[in-house]
Amino acid sequence: MSTEVKVPTLGESVSEATIGQWLKQPGEAVAADEPIASLETDKVAIDVMAPHDGVMGEQIAAEGDTVTVGALIATIEEGSGSAPAPKKEAAAKSDAPAPAPAPAPAPAASSDDAPGGAAVLSPAVRRAVLEYGIDPSTIKGTGKDGRITKDDVIAAAKNKSASPAPAASAVAAAPAAGRNEERVKMTRLRQTIAKRLKSAQDNAALLTTFNDVDMSAVIEAREKYKDVFAKKHGIKLGFMSFFAKASVLALKDIPAVNAQIDGEEIVYHDYIDISIAVSAPNGLVVPVVRDCDKLGFAGIEKAIADFGKKAKEGTLTMEDMKGGTFTISNGGVFGGLMSTPIINPPQSAVLGLHRIEDRPVVRNGEIVIKPMMYIALSYDHRLIDGREAVTALKTIKEAIEDPTRLLIDL
Structure with a gap:
């Protein structure tokens, strides 16, 4: 049967x-x-x-x-x-x-018998195993309960490539003369990313406004409280929670930035769910930190850390990425100096963060060196006017340069 x-x-x-x-x-x-x-x-x-x-x-x-x-x-x-x-x-x-x-x-074999937890490989790990041609039974897992992580597979692949191969194998693996091409079918996720981004360009009136931010105050606050914060909450204090809370102030002041167009209607939200762009093995995903206006710094940091881990392991769910009223994308982690991020439909705005670098600026008539970051707000001009976009970005800038504003909702 x-x-x-x-x-x-x-x-x-x-x-x-x-x-x-x-x-x-x-x-x-x-x-x-x-x-x-x-x-x-x-x-x-x-x-x-x-x-x-x-x-x-x-x-x-x-x-x-x-x-x-x-x-x-x-x-x-x-x-x-x-x-x-x-x-x-x-x-x-x-x-x-x-x-x-x-x-x-x-x-x-059961998960208890399988070396490195091979019987419970996540989708991301399985893809890495196939990509690198590694036998999972030969890998010692460093994850929870001895499970294999994607980093374990990559490390095993590096060790394998570093090992001297027999001469016959080297000859067999020698590439043919000339230039080669490889055609790989796009994954469904990559196809969807392509369609959504192109749709955003075709349907929205995209415009981007820029500003720069002096990160001195946030860097000082992190350095001062990072150890106490980690001890109390069990999570590191990062930059993203500061920008999420600063965005909350801006979205409360300028509701249009937190709204969306639905046909001939504008939908305003009385909640703030921020999509955080995360790089996953098979493409960019945007899990949603819900009710950011009600969460504290620790709650936001824990949610982001959890999503980052799940994205790496390929275990994000549909519910994790459902909804969202505003997006933050941090290209600075990859070294980006400036960009024009594309909105995440049906949202109407996205905040782009970039790398921090020391630059000369004028303070009180003197040239000084400060850790500066360019920030960008791309928005749908059909719904958000230039004045509103510039004001929202300026509010974020002021909150980052004076974090006290985050405490007194100013």
């Missing part, structure tokens, strides 16, 4: 996905709630779980196929993996007598 495995509900407004990778092959033993396939959606990777113990049966869909919610993609057979499931495709290609059955595959 077989059990059908269908594409699960993927989230609000998400109706289809791509088979990113089959984690179990026909004939292999599977345990209840064990991942058997990884689906790539417009926003995140989702694992398909086995409904019960048994043997992986026929795979109806192949890797790279687009499937819809509720579609049949595989079957789970009864048994313990003692006999491989027949491969329908192979049988159709040949009329020759079937070869003797192969030895039964060993039962799947």
